[in-house]
Amino acid sequence: MLTITPAARDYFSRLLEKQPDGTNLRLRTINSGTPAADVELTYCAAAAEQGSDQPVDCQTFVLFVDADSAAALDGAMIDFESSAMGGELSIRAPGLKGAKPDADAPLRKRVEWVLEARINPMVASHGGVVGLVEVTDERDVVLQFGGGCHGCGMVDVTLKQGIETTMKQEVPEIRQVIDATDHASGENPYY
Numbered sequence: 001m002l003t004i005t006p007a008a009r010d011y012f013s014r015l016l017e018k019q020p021d022g023t024n025l026r027l028r029t030i031n032s033g034t035p036a037a038d039v040e041l042t043y044c045a046a047a048a049e050q051g052s053d054q055p056v057d058c059q060t061f062v063l064f065v066d067a068d069s070a071a072a073l074d075g076a077m078i079d080f081e082s083s084a085m086g087g088e089l090s091i092r093a094p095g096l097k098g099a100k101p102d103a104d105a106p107l108r109k110r111v112e113w114v115l116e117a118r119i120n121p122m123v124a125s126h127g128g129v130v131g132l133v134e135v136t137d138e139r140d141v142v143l144q145f146g147g148g149c150h151g152c153g154m155v156d157v158t159l160k161q162g163i164e165t166t167m168k169q170e171v172p173e174i175r176q177v178i179d180a181t182d183h184a185s186g187e188n189p190y191y
Contacts, residue, residue, distance in 0.1 A: 002027075002065065003077045004058055011080040011089065013060045022046025026053065028066035029073065033098040036116050037072070039091050072096050107171065108135045114170045115143075119163055123149055130163065139174050141167060145181040155179065 004012075016023055026044035031037045044064055049055075053064035065073060076093035097117060101110045112132055119130050127148030134142045143163070149155060156179075164177040 001075065002056060002063075002073050004056070004063065005077065005079045007082070008078045008080040008089065009058050009060070011087065012058070012063075016043075016061050019043060020045070024049070024062045024064060026064045026066070027069065027073065029069035029093075029096060032069060032072035032096055034116070036120075037097045039073075039093060039096065041091070107139065107173070108132075110171050111135055111141055111167065111174070114167055118166050118170065122162065122166075123147075123158065133180050135174075141174050141177045142180050143177060145179060150181060155181075 012025060016025070023046060024044045025041060026049060027039065027041050029037060029039055049062075049064040050066065052067035054067060054070055056063040056065060072095050073093050074095060076091060076096070078089070078091050080087055080089050100117070101113050103110075115130055115132055123130055128150075129146045130149065131144045131146065132141070133144050136142065143159075145155060149158065159177060159179050167174055167177055
């Protein structure tokens, strides 16, 4: 079941007052069940919902939930917290990204999960992305940096104090994390 707090309902109602009559909201997931999962909340013009959408009556509007997304959104909560700067909308969906791989899952799968669930959200704030090149037989993790991380002057700090530390906490049997990026060719580094 999806929960919409009264604060979120009121916030959406104020937004929808400025839209054409009959406009509602539509919620769906993208890549659910993966570490790259996300939620998309959009306006839904009158009668533009999908036939399979599940309607959620929010008193002053209807939130249409994509049928294929419903399972990943089970137990989700949509909230709005007011502040002096306006406020912040949050959508917490515990089942959205799927479960962390078991400790006995293949090493590569566990490393990929850490990259997508923990590392890439961290470096995304600087426009960066980190991809897995390989996990060697010696249990070394070889990474390729892109975006704002490609050519960044702080990449060594990010690699050792951020990525390697996090990776070893989550996957203790790895030996080290290696950067395979040619940072001299970076065109738009963060720093």
